[in-house]
Amino acid sequence: MPTRRATKRAQVQEHLEKVWSRPKEDAFPDLIAIDPGDRWTGVAFFKESEDGWECIDAQEFEPPQSFEDALAGLLMLDRSDGQPTTVVYEKWRLYADHAQEKTGSEFETSQHIGVIKYLVRIHNEHVQRHDAAEDQGKMMLCEQQGGQCADPNDRPKFINLVKQPADIKKPTRGILNKKKIKSIARPIAREYFNNRDHVVDAELHGWKYILDTLKGKAAP
Numbered sequence: 742m743p744t745r746r747a748t749k750r751a752q753v754q755e756h757l758e759k760v761w762s763r764p765k766e767d768a769f770p771d772l773i774a775i776d777p778g779d780r781w782t783g784v785a786f787f788k789e790s791e792d793g794w795e796c797i798d799a800q801e802f803e804p805p806q807s808f809e810d811a812l813a814g815l816l817m818l819d820r821s822d823g824q825p826t827t828v829v830y831e832k833w834r835l836y837a838d839h840a841q842e843k844t845g846s847e848f849e850t851s852q853h854i855g856v857i858k859y860l861v862r863i864h865n866e867h868v869q870r871h872d873a874a875e876d877q878g879k880m881m882l883c884e885q886q887g888g889q890c891a892d893p894n895d896r897p898k899f900i901n902l903v904k905q906p907a908d909i910k911k912p913t914r915g916i917l918n919k920k921k922i923k924s925i926a927r928p929i930a931r932e933y934f935n936n937r938d939h940v941v942d943a944e945l946h947g948w949k950y951i952l953d954t955l956k957g958k959a960a961p
């Protein structure tokens with residue numbers, strides 16, 4: 742008989758699997774890039790292999806619920822398929838020329854960013870608790886049988902949270918063109934998301950970080 746906690750977790754998992762329709766199971770992302778928006782949030786998934794980095798998939802969410810649940814699921818629930826270790830997001834600023842049109846706005850974009858920061862923070866606090874317990878030779882509750890971290894492969898890994906300004910998109914597009922790196926997100930946007938730019942923008946943010954910081958090369 743599964744414990745009540747395990748049953749509850751299975752139900753949550755089932756719910757999340759519906760929300761998080763991509764990426765496909767066999768392509769678990771090492772890096773997630775997010776373009777948060779007032780209405781739609783674009784997410785691009787990247788994977789690193791021996792050959793280099795590639796964008797493997799992209800999904801657009803209609804905030805608030807679906808995206809926030811999906812991120813929580815990806816970071817906090819079943820980690821046995823893999824775990825992202827980098828989360829990149831586009832930072833949000835209110836510029837003077839947009840101040841007028843934003844009058845009365847509840848700034849949903851900035852609320853989504855708050856959730857991203859919070860989820861990554863509690864995830865990383867969990868990592869730190871494991872590190873501290875290991876140093877002291879203690880075992881955490883979550884490591885006991887039936888617990889979330891009972892399988893050593895499911896232990897949470899530290900996530901590097903990165904924010905990038907919006908103005909990197911145009912130059913990054915130029916660099917990708919020069920390197921002949923094709924957009925994976927664009928055809929997905931065309932087929933599933935009315936050709937809106939959110940997943941494409943997310944993809945640009947992912948590449949910006951990979952090419953600059955991880956000194957990453959694109960898989961051929």
Ligand SMILES: [Zn+2]
Nearest residue numbers: 881883884890
């Ligand atoms: Zn744990």
